[in-house]
Amino acid sequence: MSLKSYIVTRALLTIPTVLLLVTIVFLIVRVLPGDPALLRFGKQVNPAALAAVRHALGLDLPIYTQYYNYIVGIFQGNLGIAFSNEQPVAPQILSAFPATLELTISSMLVAVLVGVVLGVRSSRKYGSAEDTVIRTFGVVVYSIPVFFLGLILIAVFAIGFHILPAGGRISTLVPAGGTFFGVHLQTGLYTIDSLLGGNLGEFADALRHLVLPGTALGLYISAVFLRITRSNMLDTLGQEYVTAAKARGLKERTVLYSYGLRNGLLPVLTIMGLEFAGLLGGAILTETTFAWNGVGTYIVTAINQRDYIAIQGAVVFFGILVAVVSLIVDILYAYLDPRIRY
């Protein structure tokens, strides 16, 4: 199979995955106890008003019609109308998403950097005191709940030393973005927007706000990368092809990078895809801890307000996101490891 046909097959496989996912979400919301329409009312319910609300929400339709409307809606980018503020869910999530994405990307950077660097180091120093220290570090950061680590970081760096902000995404106004190749862009990613606007002070400020939440979430996930990297590197460096490469007199750097890392880090890529989902979940706690207005905060608010439609919309959104990330990871994997394509 060529790389191209692999990509097509793999992409087509994403469709049933997503369908199954949105169906399960639909069913869960339908079997949950309580009539969403009743939530609109206090203790006194006027049957006529209730029927009117049910009609307005489409809840009086047969379940298969509801399902059909729901699926069609998703493919049109319509995730329903939130109960709480009677606004469409999709635009609300999309406007909160850049904040979450920015946090997720920063955390992933911290996690991969810390995890892979320490993991490689620890495998090369296998059995030494340094190896033990690094492994202990991994266990410790993985055991601390992410919101607690967040609070410690806030206590030390924001309240103690006053060197980093305790929460929020920026101290000034929201960066307006700027023109890029003649097109006006505002991504919602404050670091990018401030750079587009050419405002370095703003950029530094946005970056400073990212440090603590990114580190809290990133360190937590880094433990997984650390362990995977370490064990895979140990495994790979003990392979006969590494000995054979040394016996051919290849440079030490070549052996380490294109034999060791190239093979040893392949599984790390898979973990990156999986941990991306973990990061989104972790973002809910982190966003709450750091007053970060992203999708995590949106979900927490929706849960507090028992806004089924908003929760359903956010879950579907995260689900599709994870499916797409897995698709990208699998394609990358196939590109990097020729054995996958066959």
Added chain:
Amino acid sequence: MTLLEVQELSVSYRTLKGELRAVQGVSFELGEQETLGIVGESGCGKSTLGLALLNLMPPQGRVTHGKIMLDGQDVLSLEKEELRRVRGKMVSMIFQDPMTSLNPVKKIGDHFVEAIRAHTPDVGRDDALKRAAVILGQLGMSSDRLTDYPHQLSGGMKQRIMIGLGLALDPKLLIADEPTTALDVVIEAQILDLLRQLKGSLKLSMILITHNLGIVAEVADKIAIMYGGEIFELAETRAIFKKPLFPYTQLLLKLVPNVASESTSLEWIPGSPPDLSTPIAGCKFSARCPFVFDRCRTERPAQREVEPGHRVACHLYDGGGR
């Protein structure tokens, strides 16, 4: 001309049980265009010896004693960069399992380019690939294979590639560690044939490490019999087969299956190889030797040249008698 001279080489591994002395006091010489077969059972230290010749032991292993002189250079005292130039350029090595000897994410051609350019950086990528195509031709393979990944080749083809990679830089010595053990009999014969041809046409010296006496009989000029980390007998191939002296060698020769014989049972040597992590007084083979006598258990036999070019370490031949 002597190409390789190994003197009193000892190699140890650090293990949880303490020091494991995998190779002990091994000495031999190898002339240009000569082939030495090193024969012994699993765990006798023959692979460790092969790796030690390139100073390529795993991290737990180290040379504790001895000297390796390769074409006038002392391998064990070479700097990293000098050692790198010896590996591949001067001495090549092929391994037991061709399935795991190639980098799975690199095309065959890239293996060649990498090896050639590691030693001759001024050769361009295209020229390196041309050279690789010629080598593949000599090995009876199509140059189309250069764009394949290792998993697209069979075991026999991979071993050919390993041999080709080993020969890409015109080394003087090829160390083959059980090159056919993982292959089926038909492919085994082809690979041995190939090695024999190359030895002649490229004027190579070769060290063939194997547990199979039948294989060395076809290829080697000299045979060293290893047991428990030591070489107990070393002689020309003909002498080993005609007049084996060391009892273990005699038993090994009896073990080569013979279809003509009436016996249907497989012969074996009672007992098991010694545990190399505990020191042994006397001869290491004494526990399994059919001719054992008291001195064997207490005194380590010295190497003696019994006939010109035929050396053995056994109390049966040291003239002291029982």
